[in-house]
Amino acid sequence: MSGSFQWWWKGSRQMIIAIAGGLLGMSLASGQVLASATATEAVVQQGAYLARAGNCMGCHTTRGGKPYAGGRRLNTPFGEFVTPNITPDNETGIGQWSADDFWQAMHHGQSRDGRYLYPAFPYTEYTKVTREDADAIFAYLRSLTPVRQTNLPHRIRSPYDNQLLLFLWRVWYFKEGVYEADLSKSEEWNRGAYLVQGLGHCDACHTARNVWGASQDDKLTGGEIMGHYWYAPSLIAPQEAGVGDWPIETIVELLSTGITSDAVTTGPMATIVRQSLQHLSPEDMRAMAVYLQSIGKPDPARKTRRIPDMPEGVRQYLARGELVYEKYCQDCHGESGQGAPGIYPPLAGNRSVTMKSPLNTIRSVLYGGYPPSTAGNPRPYGMPPYQHIIRDAEIAQVVSYIRNAWGNFGSLVSPLDVDQSRGNEF
Ligand code: HEC
Ligand code: HEC
Ligand code: HEC
Known part of the structure; x- marks a missing residue:
């Protein structure tokens, strides 16, 4: 993995220093004081950016509510999930969490108390995020003003409200692991793949789910969003939303402005563009477009x-x-x-x-x-x-x-x- 890391931090020397010096210390030690003293502003900024790429705020904020304080309801066929408070409040948020606890949630899908998290939290995609990026997001969340807001319980239908079942689900469907670069491809392509498959969690909507809510093996081939009555089209098939024969600039235009002369994003996709994609850097948008173009099939017919x-x-x-x-x-x-x-x-x-x-x-x-x-x-x-x-x-x-x-x-x-x-x- 270390070989593939080089491209990762291109242009972020400051951050590498910060992480080596500060965040490693933070993940080993614990406690709020040390963490906030060592997380430098550059890391916090980077974390803010990555949180945008993951649209954390979109799900962890209820309409009219305080950012990141949770309370948003997500309807699924398995019941209603309510997103938790991820501001650094000691009692009701993640104020007591260490960087290791946070990594455990993002990478393994397990809460601080060991409870298995439901995949309504897209850790099935976030597991691809590097430790460094996760640490930066954590540093950013720690920098927020704590909001005291008690988490509401999920209302999950029987038999899904069962940790054993969730455990079995994970054994069967959850593939844990940080994104591994494909060295036969360019750095740009790999960056795009990392964003699409990881933080961007495009999969979470654009892939069909089976009756257990698990995404099928064929990634990004389109699927109905569970409980939402929207169809997220295939990002491969040319008859749907595959962009294999689109110019890179047009793909970037669609995903960063939401509209081109031939296409427009609507519904949940408009939300993703507004809350997340439009805030990404031109380099990252381009990288995403390069990757999306490469997975799209051309349509000779x-x-x-x-x-x-x-x-x-x-x-x-x-x-x-x-x-x-x-x-x-x-x-x-x-x-x-x-x-x-x-x-x-x-x-x-x-x-x-x-x-x-x-x-x-x-x-x-x-x-x-x-x-x-x-x-x-x-x-x-x-x-x-x-x-x-x-x-x-x-x-x-x-x-x-x-x-x-x-x-x-x-x-x-x-x-x-x-x-x-x-x-x-x-
Ligand atoms: C699609 C909606 C969605 C998105 C996007 C999302 N989350 Fe969540 N998140 C949830 C839900 C739902 C839960 C609760 C899962 C459970 O309780 O089993 C959750 C749980 C969590 C938890 C565990 C909290 C605890 O108390 O155990 C953390 C930490 C977290 N999310 C952080 C993030 C971060 C960081 C991001 C962005 C990178 C993010 N989430 C993006 C829906 C989302
Ligand atoms: C919350 C669910 C959701 C997520 C997450 C999501 N999409 Fe979508 N996407 C949709 C839906 C629904 C549509 C169909 C509506 C539309 O055409 O805009 C769509 C449409 C699209 C289209 C076609 C737009 C058009 O009309 O031509 C593209 C391209 C696309 N998504 C790319 C992505 C990429 C790349 C990501 C990850 C960065 C992503 N989507 C994440 C739900 C989602
Ligand atoms: C006042 C102007 C206006 C009128 C009248 C109108 N539309 Fe639209 N239509 C729009 C706009 C603007 C959008 C883009 C909306 C969005 O992104 O959600 C749109 C989007 C659409 C889409 C989605 C296209 C896509 O690429 O996702 C369809 C389908 C559509 N209109 C059909 C119709 C039909 C059928 C009617 C008549 C019953 C109609 N429209 C009337 C302005 C209009």
Whole structure:
């Protein structure tokens, strides 16, 4: 592992010194006084940056609540988890924790008292984070103002509220280990892989889960987010969100501003861009893009794909959808679904609209939405919600229409599909 470390700390000599001198001492000794005296400002800054990359605040803050004080509810099929307080409060937060305790949580998924943590905390990905990075995040969390806020209990459904079961789950599905660099690839690629697979926890959403909530072996091939009624598309498949044939600059643009002339991030992905990705350095965004481009499959068939002829009944169904489109959607998305670059996404040729799962498209129409507000796109234009304006039958028609107009091709959507896409908003 040590050989691969070199690229890691490129340009952060200050930090290496700080870590060698200070944090190692901190992890060996314990106690708040020593820790805060030795963690230098540079390490704290680096920790703040890495915490952004991991979006720790996004989950550990409830709406309107104090940052990192926890209390946010996460719904899953296994019950409701409430995120804990990770400010350095002695009684209700992690004030008594040592760097080793924190490492045990991030790397092994075990709390200070030995309790196994639920993978609703994405330690299954954070386990790839290096000790040095984890220590920097810990130094940053220690630097926060302690907030006294008692943790609320999770409400986990039986039989999942069981440490033995969780233990078995871990034996079966949890692969612990720091990211190992692939020396046949560039430093940039490795940095991107480290961020995507580790702190970025892209996997946590973009990979299908089995009934036990464990991600499947095929990483990043797309999956429905548990309990959230959103489909996180494959980052490999060209028909979904694979970016194998996108220029690096466009990938960076999408992930750091939330919008390009052809695509837009919505729902949970808009949240990730707003809370986390837009704050990453240009170098790190580029590294991520290089990695994502390398795992995306090219799509040689795209230009030549033939769309089968449609039976008359289907054509009539789509014609009704077209009327809905003209009345409610055309003003923004354009007569031929071309959108307005950087303002309204195109619907023609848009993979988010044509991909196999119509879930996100239905939800966009039901609930509307905003691309993330980012430095590159501070005041995004929004889309109004239609759930109270048009009936499910019409939503089904218009979604079927936009999936099959202007050269698009996708399965038809029924009113039942629309109803089944309702659910708690992210
Ligand atoms: C997707 C939501 C989510 C994200 C992102 C997330 N956490 Fe958590 N975290 C949780 C949940 C839920 C728990 C509670 C797990 C349990 O009790 O079994 C938790 C638990 C923890 C714990 C254990 C606390 C204790 O009292 O045992 C620590 C430490 C922690 N998180 C730190 C972090 C850090 C640092 C980051 C960012 C690198 C982070 N979390 C990002 C959801 C999240
Ligand atoms: C909280 C869940 C979640 C996490 C974490 C997450 N994503 Fe997503 N992502 C989604 C959802 C849902 C969509 C579909 C909505 C959309 O298209 O924006 C999506 C869409 C995307 C798209 C396609 C956007 C488009 O419309 O063309 C890309 C690319 C992407 N994600 C990359 C990533 C990367 C890289 C990471 C890790 C740094 C990541 N995602 C982490 C949920 C998530
Ligand atoms: C006022 C302008 C406006 C109107 C009217 C409008 N939209 Fe949108 N639409 C937007 C904007 C802005 C977005 C990006 C929203 C986001 O990122 O969450 C969007 C996003 C979408 C998306 C998601 C695209 C993607 O790449 O993820 C779909 C699908 C969509 N609209 C369909 C429709 C349909 C169908 C109608 C009519 C029923 C409609 N829109 C009406 C502005 C509009």
